[in-house]
Amino acid sequence: MITKKNIQAILIVLTTALLYWILPWAIKLMTNEALDYPFTYYSSINNQFIQTVFDGKEMKRVDLEGREYNQDEYDSIVPMFNYRQLMQDGRLPDTIKGVAINPKQIQLNQFFFRCTPRNYNSCSVNLYPMYESMSGRVSLESPDDLFSIDHRIRFYEAETNKLKQDKSRLFQTAMEKRGFQFPVQWIAGNLSARKPYDEGWFMLDADGQLFQVKMVNGKPFVKNTKAGEKIDIVWMKTIETANHRLYGFVFDRQQNVYFLSDVNYELVKLPIDSFDLKKDRMLIMANLFYWNVTVTRPHQRDLYILDNNDLNRADEHTEFHEPNQWEKIQPWIFPCYIELKSYHSTYIFPRFIGWSAKAVLTNGLAVILMIGLLWWRKKQRFSLIQLAYIMLTGVIGAIAVWCFKEKQQETKNIIQLK
Amino acid sequence: MTKAIFYKEWIKLRWLLVSIATIFLAMIPYLVLSLQSKFRFAGKAHLWSVIAEKDVNLISQLQYLPLVAGLILGLFQFIPEMSKRSLKLTLHLPHPEKLTIVKMILFGLGSLAISFLLSGSLLFSLLSLSLPPTIITTWLTASLPWYLAGFTAYILTVWICIEPSWKRRLINALFSGALLSVFLRASGSFDYTYATPILLAIGLLALIFPFYSVFRFKEGVSE
Numbered sequence: 163m164i165t166k167k168n169i170q171a172i173l174i175v176l177t178t179a180l181l182y183w184i185l186p187w188a189i190k191l192m193t194n195e196a197l198d199y200p201f202t203y204y205s206s207i208n209n210q211f212i213q214t215v216f217d218g219k220e221m222k223r224v225d226l227e228g229r230e231y232n233q234d235e236y237d238s239i240v241p242m243f244n245y246r247q248l249m250q251d252g253r254l255p256d257t258i259k260g261v262a263i264n265p266k267q268i269q270l271n272q273f274f275f276r277c278t279p280r281n282y283n284s285c286s287v288n289l290y291p292m293y294e295s296m297s298g299r300v301s302l303e304s305p306d307d308l309f310s311i312d313h314r315i316r317f318y319e320a321e322t323n324k325l326k327q328d329k330s331r332l333f334q335t336a337m338e339k340r341g342f343q344f345p346v347q348w349i350a351g352n353l354s355a356r357k358p359y360d361e362g363w364f365m366l367d368a369d370g371q372l373f374q375v376k377m378v379n380g381k382p383f384v385k386n387t388k389a390g391e392k393i394d395i396v397w398m399k400t401i402e403t404a405n406h407r408l409y410g411f412v413f414d415r416q417q418n419v420y421f422l423s424d425v426n427y428e429l430v431k432l433p434i435d436s437f438d439l440k441k442d443r444m445l446i447m448a449n450l451f452y453w454n455v456t457v458t459r460p461h462q463r464d465l466y467i468l469d470n471n472d473l474n475r476a477d478e479h480t481e482f483h484e485p486n487q488w489e490k491i492q493p494w495i496f497p498c499y500i501e502l503k504s505y506h507s508t509y510i511f512p513r514f515i516g517w518s519a520k521a522v523l524t525n526g527l528a529v530i531l532m533i534g535l536l537w538w539r540k541k542q543r544f545s546l547i548q549l550a551y552i553m554l555t556g557v558i559g560a561i562a563v564w565c566f567k568e569k570q571q572e573t574k575n576i577i578q579l580k
Numbered sequence: 581m582t583k584a585i586f587y588k589e590w591i592k593l594r595w596l597l598v599s600i601a602t603i604f605l606a607m608i609p610y611l612v613l614s615l616q617s618k619f620r621f622a623g624k625a626h627l628w629s630v631i632a633e634k635d636v637n638l639i640s641q642l643q644y645l646p647l648v649a650g651l652i653l654g655l656f657q658f659i660p661e662m663s664k665r666s667l668k669l670t671l672h673l674p675h676p677e678k679l680t681i682v683k684m685i686l687f688g689l690g691s692l693a694i695s696f697l698l699s700g701s702l703l704f705s706l707l708s709l710s711l712p713p714t715i716i717t718t719w720l721t722a723s724l725p726w727y728l729a730g731f732t733a734y735i736l737t738v739w740i741c742i743e744p745s746w747k748r749r750l751i752n753a754l755f756s757g758a759l760l761s762v763f764l765r766a767s768g769s770f771d772y773t774y775a776t777p778i779l780l781a782i783g784l785l786a787l788i789f790p791f792y793s794v795f796r797f798k799e800g801v802s803e
Contacts, residue, residue, distance in 0.1 A: 164678070169792040172785060173755070180758045285770035288714045289632040306625045308632065310714040318712040320625035353633040502765060510765055511775040565751050 170566050177562035178555050179500060183512070185558065186492065186499035193487035199458065204467045204477065205239045206258055206451040211465065211479050212240055226479065242268060242449035259451060268450055271470060273403040275411065275446040282397055282413075282439045283507035288312065290353060292333075293360040295376045295383070302355045309333070311365070313345045336382035337375065343368040350398040350410065357402050361409055364398050364422075366390070372398070372412070374427075387427035393420065397439055403448075413439050433475045434466045441506055452476060493518035497525065497556060525556030532560060581675045582683055589657065589687040596656045597691050600649050604699035611639055612706050619710065631715055635768050639703070639719055643764065646730025650692060654737025657688055662741055667797065681794055685787070688734055696727050722769035725779050729763035732783040735790065736760065742793035744801045752793075759786070 200213040210225045214236075223236040237244040237251075241258060245268050248254040256262060288310045293302050307326055309317045315333045317326040337344075344367070351363040362376020362383065371390035376383045389395060393414040400410035409422040412429065417436035420429045434455055437444060447454040453468040460483075467477040492499065498517045502510050529552050533544060544552065544563065552560045590597075615638055618627055630636055661667040670684075671677045700723070708716050736756035743749045763779055766772050772779065 164788050164791050166792060166795040169788050169795075173789070173792065176759070176785075177755055180755065184758060284768075285773060287632045287635060287718050287769065289628065289712065291629055291632075304625055304629055308625070308628050308712070310712065318628075320623075320628050323624075323710050323712060353629065355629070502762065508768055508771055509774050510771045511778060565755075 170568070173566045174551070174559075174562045177565055178559050179512070181558045181561060182496070182498070183500040183502060186488075186496055186501075186516075189491070190488045193491075195486050198484055198486075199463050199481060202454075202456070202465055202479070203240050203243050203447065204452050204454050204465075206242055206449070207239045209477065210239075211477070212236065242272070242451065243447070261450070263450065270405045271448065271450040273401065273446070273448045275399075275401050275448075276444070277399050277411065278443045279440055279506035280508055281399060283504075283509060285508075289318075290349065290351065290363065291355070292317070292362070292377045293355070294378075294380065295360045295362060296378050302357065302360055304355050311346050311349060333375070333382045333384075336384050337373070340373070340384040341371070341386060342373050342375075342384065343371070348397070351400050352402065358404070359402060359406070361400065361402070364400060364410065366395055366398075370395060372422075374409070385427075387422065389420075389422060389427060389429050392429055393418070398422070413437065419444070430473060432466075433468065433473065435464065492516050493520045494524050495521055496558075497521040521556065526553055528557055529553060529560055532557075581673070585675075585680065585683045586687050589684060592660065593653070593657055593688075593691070596653065597695075600653065600691075601695050601698070604645065604649070604695050605702070607642060607645065608699060608703045608706065611641070611703060614638070615707065615710065624710070628712070628715070635770075637719055637722055637769055639707075639723065642723060643726050646692075646696060646727050647733045647760065647764070649695065650730040650732070650734035651737050653688055653692060654734045654741060657684070658738050658741035667742065671794070671798065677794065677798070678791065681790060685735065685738060685790060688738070689731060692730055692734055696730065700727070718769045721776075722766070722772070724776055725763050725766065725772045728776075728779045728783050729760055732763065732779075732786050733760055735783070735786045739786070739789040739793050742790055742797055744793070744797050748796070 200215045202211050202213045204210070205212050205225075208225075210227075212223060212225050212231070215222045215224060223231045223233070225231075231239065237247050238253065241248055241255065245254055245265060249265060254263075254265070289308045290310070291305050291308050293305060297303060306321060307317045307319045307329065309315055309330075315330060315337065317329040317333070318324070319326050342365070347366040347368065347370075349363050349365045351361075360376065362374060364387070365373050365375055367373060367390075369390070372387045372395055374383070374385050374387055389412060393412070394416070395412055396415050397413045398410050401408065406424050409424060409427070412420045412422050414420070417438055419432045419434060419437050421432065422428075423430055432455065434457060437457060438459070441460055443458045445454075445456040445458075447456075448470065451470055453466075453470060453473070455466040455468060457464045457466070462483055463481045465479045465481075466475055468474065469476050493516070496516060496518070498514050498521075501513045501515055504513060533549065533552070536544075548563050552563060555562070618638070622630070631638070658667075661670065670680055673680060704716055704720055707719070733756075736752075736759065740749050740752045740756060743752055759782065762782070
């Protein structure tokens with residue numbers, strides 16, 4: 163029923179929702195600070211975490227016991243991260259931990275892998291290039307067609323924008339022959355032609371089986387990795403490493419992380435605590451001796467040092483997040499607030515977060531004071547429903563009610579629309 | 581009476597509607613020629629790869645056009661009604677008041693819908709000659725919130741125009757600005773995947789806001 167009161171109520175609720183989004187956003191904009199976790203790398207010389215901390219004036223390099231190092235000392239104790247500087251200075255040691263080292267060997271074992279919730283909580287255009295994996299050329303050549311995949315795989319020729327019937331059928335038949343069940347759930351791989359080599363695409367079929375699909379000498383190469391038989395796969399992110407040791411990292415429903423080895427698609431579990439794809443971010447900085455695995459969770463950062471040979475946990479360190487200005491004041495001001503965008507997702511939609519009982523208390527007190535004052539000065543009068551709404555939604559609700567409050571003289575002649 | 585109301589609105593807005601339709605139609609050759617030019621420079625296969633890899637939307641210049649069209653149409657349709665006090669006469673016609681307003685708004689929404697549908701279907705048909713269905717679907721999905729913003733901007737402008745009090749008009753304008761900004765926050769084609777139904781609901785809900793101003797107008801609210 164379209165009545166004035168009903169529309170007024172809808173306007174008040176919508177205004178409250180908009181204010182619960184805009185005001186926290188504005189406060190955060192005024193108070194936002196950079197994340198306070200320092201850059202940390204594990205020294206393969208003295209087996210300690212070394213942090214690079216900015217103290218407001220200069221960069222300091224310290225270990226967890228507080229010992230300070232100058233730039234040259236830092237380069238020397240973190241040789242795997244600074245090997246190019248050490249080479250330039252002629253200070254690269256011949257052996258570390260009894261292992262003879264050279265720059266080529268360091269490069270072969272080094273890789274960086276980053277995974278954020280935004281990588282997982284996002285969507286991309288269903289159009290991918292199928293590179294020739296065995297072209298014999300140093301750099302990859304962009305194909306003249308791209309494919310899309312859902313219930314079928316279809317190749318489209320860019321020049322004519324026509325479906326390539328033969329190639330589509332060839333791949334479709336090869337995939338079905340290998341037991342691939344359509345529709346595909348998701349596809350993982352690197353779209354860029356600027357990669358050292360191509361391993362095609364990893365696709366999760368309708369049965370939860372992980373397949374590798376690539377093009378070798380113009381023909382489809384389809385293989386079931388059998389990883390789907392061992393774990394309940396949720397997602398995968400691929401990587402190209404100089405030593406071709408792994409295809410990528412696989413995440414299962416039990417929040418474990420594995421890497422998919424290039425040796426018979428063997429799944430190797432990383433000895434880290436649970437990893438929530440929707441909220442946690444991961445950075446792996448691997449070198450000849452250790453994998454520095456950094457897992458940043460909403461309230462803490464866990465650093466795991468894994469031995470490069472057997473991937474056993476060699477060391478670990480946990481740091482806790484110091485609440486910033488916004489996190490300190492929000493629980494006292496807003497019972498909850500709305501975010502449209504999120505650090506954890508590329509999708510835009512209203513998220514009600516930061517629920518706090520403290521704010522209900524402070525808002526209640528503020529509202530009682532405010533209403534008492536207005537009542538006493540006979541400036542505003544509120545109905546019981548409005549009072550209850552204000553008590554529930556706090557000062558923001560009071561502003562919304564005030565915005566659409568009708569004056570006495572405005573409503574004395576109630577006219578019904580025909 | 582419906583014909584009479586539509587005819588009155590047509591007489592009032594015909595040149596503006598022709599202008600809006602012309603601008604929308606003129607955007608089509610611009611976007612298509614711009615796409616062809618990019619194809620010539622970068623090569624079709626490379627451009628397809630870039631679109632897929634970087635989520636590039638080559639029709640993003642259209643983003644604010646439906647919003648501006650809705651805003652201008654609302655202003656041109658209802659400012660004369662308020663400045664010449666024609667709305668008072670309109671609401672005294674021997675015809676239910678709610679229906680009169682509904683028909684006026686329907687005329688505006690219908691005109692916008694025709695412009696959007698005609699230009700949109702023509703644009704996407706032309707684009708589909710040189711782009712695969714998956715890119716067309718992606719861009720079409722990405723453009724839905726822009727068109728919804730156009731319809732909602734029109735309704736909110738009508739609401740602001742009919743409002744008799746300047747103080748409340750200011751509040752309505754601030755509210756409308758905040759509400760419309762919700763429609764235009766995407767940077768990627770899939771950002772509104774889950775929010776499009778919510779945006780549609782907001783647009784439908786906004787349809788009743790002009791009646792709030794009409795109630796106030798009928799009550800004789802003034803400064």
